Every structure is written in structure tokens, then in C-alpha cells.
Amino acid sequence: MAPHIAGPADLHLHSNHSDGTQPPAEVVRQAHAHGVRTVALTDHDRTTGWGEAGEAATDLGMTFIPGMELSAKHEWRSVHVLGYLFDPDDAALVAETDRIRGDRIGRAERIVRNIGRDYDLLWEDVVAQTAGDATVGRPHIADALVARGIVRDRTEAFDGILHPREGYYEPHYAPDPLTAVRLITDAGGVAIIAHPVTSGRDRMMPLPFIERLIDAGLGGFEIDHRENTAEGKRVLREIAARHDLIVTGSSDYHGAGKPNLPGENTTSEEMVERIVRRATGTTPRYP
Numbered sequence: 001m002a003p004h005i006a007g008p009a010d011l012h013l014h015s016n017h018s019d020g021t022q023p024p025a026e027v028v029r030q031a032h033a034h035g036v037r038t039v040a041l042t043d044h045d046r047t048t049g050w051g052e053a054g055e056a057a058t059d060l061g062m063t064f065i066p067g068m069e070l071s072a073k074h075e076w077r078s079v080h081v082l083g084y085l086f087d088p089d090d091a092a093l094v095a096e097t098d099r100i101r102g103d104r105i106g107r108a109e110r111i112v113r114n115i116g117r118d119y120d121l122l123w124e125d126v127v128a129q130t131a132g133d134a135t136v137g138r139p140h141i142a143d144a145l146v147a148r149g150i151v152r153d154r155t156e157a158f159d160g161i162l163h164p165r166e167g168y169y170e171p172h173y174a175p176d177p178l179t180a181v182r183l184i185t186d187a188g189g190v191a192i193i194a195h196p197v198t199s200g201r202d203r204m205m206p207l208p209f210i211e212r213l214i215d216a217g218l219g220g221f222e223i224d225h226r227e228n229t230a231e232g233k234r235v236l237r238e239i240a241a242r243h244d245l246i247v248t249g250s251s252d253y254h255g256a257g258k259p260n261l262p263g264e265n266t267t268s269e270e271m272v273e274r275i276v277r278r279a280t281g282t283t284p285r286y287p
């Protein structure tokens with residue numbers, strides 16, 4: 001029997017090891033300040049924040065669930081797969097995340113070159129906004145645009161210059177979602193599709209494809225997330241019930257980079273326990 005899972009659980013937060021604006025320990029402290037008692041760190045395509053976040057959680061008497069948000073792609077859709085409690089040293093998963101992060105760098109440089117044709121923006125501006133070797137993404141380009149006084153904040157950057165319709169966008173390498181689910185599952189982790197039913201360009205994958213992900217070992221869906229549509233949530237809750245899948249709720253906190261606040265959505269204790277019971281890659285860090 002696993003130790004008791006503490007209080008409100010928020011299973012999706014980012015630090016400056018990817019595109020959040022705060023170091024892992026600060027992210028955990030913010031979560032605690034917002035009433036969260038079980039916290040996961042889910043940086044994009046990397047696990048380097050686990051140690052610092054875990055220590056901060058222990059200091060605050062919180063339960064820490066190691067996680068990651070793995071980039072994937074279905075046709076033109078960017079799909080994010082949350083992985084929990086997988087083995088961080090799994091060779092196949094490490095190789096894939098290395099490849100994604102590497103390709104993200106060249107891709108960000110291409111986007112900056114495109115923007116540089118029309119605006120005063122240099123690659124050095126983006127480097128200055130990126131902590132260490134953080135997983136680089138459009139949010140760092142947004143921060144560089146803010147620093148240059150070209151836009152007010154990340155939201156304005158994403159609504160304008162960084163939006164694919166503006167023509168500066170470039171894609172990056174990412175595995176197929178089936179591969180992403182299998183990599184996490186084979187590494188002993190639990191795979192949950194992040195914000196699966198947003199509106200707009202990245203809207204929901206076709207249902208038959210979602211069924212294939214379930215057959216491939218998908219653990220469940222992140223349903224309570226501010227970007228999921230009401231209709232999408234209804235449809236996914238039904239599918240989750242039919243297949244007895246895990247459903248989660250989380251904030252997708254990015255520090256100052258997004259309005260999302262820790263604990264604005266939470267995951268039930270029962271669902272956290274199901275994730276812990278199902279995982280074999282590593283264990284939570286209990287207080």
C-alpha cells in the first residue's frame with residue numbers, strides 16, 4: 001500500500017528548465033503557497049529539474065511526482081504527452097528527448113531568422129532569455145520580443161508574431177503520439193494526454209486515433225485544464241469512463257509566462273493513487 005497522497009494535487013507545472021520563468025524550487029514553493037500539497041514538475045522534454053523540485057517539496061512537507069511533458073505530433077497537430085514516474089535513465093526515452101531538444105534549437109534559430117527579416121531581433125536576444133540549456137521554445141522567443149519592446153507580453157507574441165498564420169513559424173521534430181505513449185509506458189511511466197481538446201489549430205485528435213493510443217497503453221487524459229473546451233471535456237470523460245482510464249486536472253503553470261496559477265485545477269487523490277500504482281519506473285518522493 002502506497003503512503004497516503006497529500007491534499008490538493010497539481011500534476012502539470014513548468015520551471016525554467018523548459019519554458020517556465022522560475023527555477024524548480026520556486027515553482028514548488030508557489031504551488032505550496034497556492035494550497036497544493038502533491039506537485040509534479042513536467043518540463044517539456046527534460047527531467048533535469050526533478051532533484052531540485054523534489055528537495056523543495058520535501059522541505060515543505062509535500063509529495064513530489066516526477067514528470068515530463070513530451071512533445072509529439074499528429075499530422076499538423078502539436079500533441080503533448082505527460083509522462084509520470086518513468087525511469088529517467090531509460091535509454092530510448094533519453095535518446096528521443098535529446099533529439100527533440102536538439103532539433104528545437106535549430107528550429108528556434110530558423111524562427112528568429114524569419115522574424116529578423118521584419119523586426120529587430122537576434123538569436124542572442126533569445127539566448128539571453130533562456131536559462132542554461134533549458135528546452136528552448138517559442139516562449140523564449142516571446143520573451144526576447146518583449147525585451148526588445150516589440151510586444152507587451154507572451155500572450156501578445158503568441159497571438160501575433162509567433163502565430164503560424166503570420167508566416168514566421170517553423171515546426172520542430174517530434175515523434176508520433178503512438179511512439180510517445182509507448183516510450184513513456186516502456187520506461188515504466190504513465191502516459192496522459194495533456195490538454196487534449198483545445199480549440200483552434202491543435203484541436204482534438206480524431207477519435208479512432210485516440211482509441212489506438214488507448215490500445216498502445218495510454219493511461220488517460222488531462223481533462224480539467226483551462227484550455228480544454230466544455231464539449232471536448234464531455235466527450236473525453238465519456239471515453240475515459242468507457243475504458244476505465246485515469247483523468248487528471250492541472251494548472252499548466254509557467255510562472256510569469258502565462259496567467260495559469262498553481263492549483264487552479266486539481267487531480268483527485270484516487271486518480272493520483274492510480275498513477276502511482278500503475279507506474280514502475282520510479283516512485284514519488286514522499287515527505
Ligand code: AMP
Nearest residue numbers: 019136137138139154155158159257258
Ligand atoms: P513551442 O513548443 O516552442 O511551439 O511552444 C509552445 C509552448 O508555448 C507551449 O508549451 C506553451 O507553454 C507556450 N504557449 C502557447 N501559447 C501561449 C500563450 N498564449 N502565452 C504563453 N505561452 C504560450
Ligand code: FE
Nearest residue numbers: 014019044254
Ligand atoms: Fe510550455
Ligand code: FE
Nearest residue numbers: 069080194195
Ligand atoms: Fe502543453
Ligand code: ZN
Nearest residue numbers: 012014069252
Ligand atoms: Zn505544459
